[in-house]
């Protein structure tokens with residue numbers, strides 16, 4: 503049985519489907535039975551509870567051969583790094599207390615750096631906590647920027663007729679579709695044939711700039727002249743806060759986008775078969791166009 507945190511989310515939901523298609527037993531964690539219904543309808547088990555409750559997490563991990571652990575992003579957290587550290591401590595306690603042997607942890611590209619990486623600093627802290635566990639196989643996945651982040655452009659295009667964000671328009675950087683991350687996680691959780699601790703970076707199919715994204719998406723949605731507008735740090739922060747994100751999280755995002763713009767992370771990384779995944783930005787654009795038309 504594989505226990506999945508964030509099973510109603512982007513990666514956890516796809517991972518649950520892949521595992522069930524491969525005849526694996528799945529226990530899906532989320533806060534709402536309704537949002538876990540698709541997994542249950544396909545034969546999975548729902549564990550409804552909050553990751554802020556360490557006892558719930560420990561009980562839910564018990565009996566698992568493997569666990570997919572991630573930290574649900576709570577964009578309203580007043581201290582985002584503190585929140586990641588708190589949930590990370592619960593994850594470590596639950597792994598220890600449940601005796602689960604195989605763990606895949608969703609971290610992020612950039613967790614190798616100590617500073618200037620915004621929300622990724624908290625994931626770096628959690629990686630270090632996991633490193634203290636003994637006798638457990640831990641695969642840390644460090645995916646780059648999710649293509650799904652680009653869906654925030656749907657509202658911008660509809661309301662203002664532009665795409666936009668805090669990353670420089672011409673900086674080519676690595677982006678990945680979350681289905682590719684779920685695919686890699688599923689391979690580890692099905693095989694469970696390796697031991698020890700390791701880190702795997704996942705950089706998507708190729709580096710792409712935001713200008714290119716606007717061109718590719720614009721063509722798909724019938725707006726070939728769609729332009730990407732580079733927001734200043736102040737404009738970006740205001741936009742995030744208007745969206746309901748906390749002051750601290752908004753600052754962290756501005757810092758992260760600056761790190762990408764400066765080429766500190768996700769830019770020009772050496773590509774190998776191990777860190778390169780399949781889904782292209784053109785394929786993701788089909789999904790973007792579908793969301794755009796439905797929105």
Ligand SMILES: NC(=O)c1ccc[n+]([C@@H]2O[C@H](COP(=O)([O-])OP(=O)(O)OC[C@H]3O[C@@H](n4cnc5c(N)ncnc54)[C@H](OP(=O)(O)O)[C@@H]3O)[C@@H](O)[C@H]2O)c1
Pocket residue numbers: 507508509510511512513514531532533534537551552553554572573574575608609610611621625645646647648651680
């Ligand atoms: N975005 C990026 O570019 C990027 C890049 C690298 C790494 N990451 C990391 O990836 C993770 C996000 O992955 P994702 O996009 O797959 O997540 P997601 O789609 O946001 O899914 C998270 C799921 O967790 C559940 N959840 C939220 N709060 C919960 C709580 N308190 N207790 C139990 N369940 C809860 C939610 O379902 P319910 O509401 O039904 O409970 C939600 O569907 C974050 O840790 C982020 O730092 C992100």
